[in-house]
Amino acid sequence: MLNLANIDLVQRARGVRLLVLDVDGxxxxxxxxxxxxxxxxxxxxxxxxxxxKMLMHSGIQVAIITGRTSxxxxxxxxNLGIEHVVQGREDKRVALDELLSTLQLSYQQVAYxxxxxxxxxxxxxxALGVAVANANSFVRQHxxxxxxxxxxxxxxxxxxxxxxxxxxxxxAAQNAYL
Numbered sequence: 001m002l003n004l005a006n007i008d009l010v011q012r013a014r015g016v017r018l019l020v021l022d023v024d025g026x027x028x029x030x031x032x033x034x035x036x037x038x039x040x041x042x043x044x045x046x047x048x049x050x051x052x053k054m055l056m057h058s059g060i061q062v063a064i065i066t067g068r069t070s071x072x073x074x075x076x077x078x079n080l081g082i083e084h085v086v087q088g089r090e091d092k093r094v095a096l097d098e099l100l101s102t103l104q105l106s107y108q109q110v111a112y113x114x115x116x117x118x119x120x121x122x123x124x125x126x127a128l129g130v131a132v133a134n135a136n137s138f139v140r141q142h143x144x145x146x147x148x149x150x151x152x153x154x155x156x157x158x159x160x161x162x163x164x165x166x167x168x169x170x171x172a173a174q175n176a177y178l
Contacts, residue, residue: 051157
């Protein structure tokens with residue numbers, strides 16, 4: 001569970017400059033809906049979207065790395081203002097390495113939120129590798145922490161707010177709505 005009393009997790013979160021998110025099972029509930037016309041549908045949580053926007057507004061970059069390719073993901077990323085979207089990449093560690101090279105960042109500046117085996121390598125190599133509550137049990141076992149919320153149901157928001165709280169920017173972001 002993401003807990004601000006865990007000094008090690010808080011220290012790791014303080015150095016984060018980039019949050020990388022998986023899509024299916026993290027930003028969605030992991031279900032794929034294929035329609036009769038061949039198109040697909042995904043449901044995204046507005047709670048996660050607000051958390052991502054608040055995190056970016058606090059100065060943290062956000063990226064998506066996903067194994068599938070979907071125009072729906074492109075649309076959602078554009079809607080949220082996420083500039084770095086890498087799709088169709090099963091080897092997420094290689095995709096992460098390429099992204100970090102482009103952004104001139106190191107693993108020690110990255111947080112990653114995933115749910116399944118393709119996310120395991122990035123989860124294990126970054127400063128703060130976290131699994132969603134409904135992640136595969138092997139992935140949860142190897143993550144540094146597990147969210148209390150499930151993918152597609154606010155887990156990304158929980159992680160964004162944890163990072164912001166550790167960096168001291170959460171209260172100001174929330175108070176801006178008062």
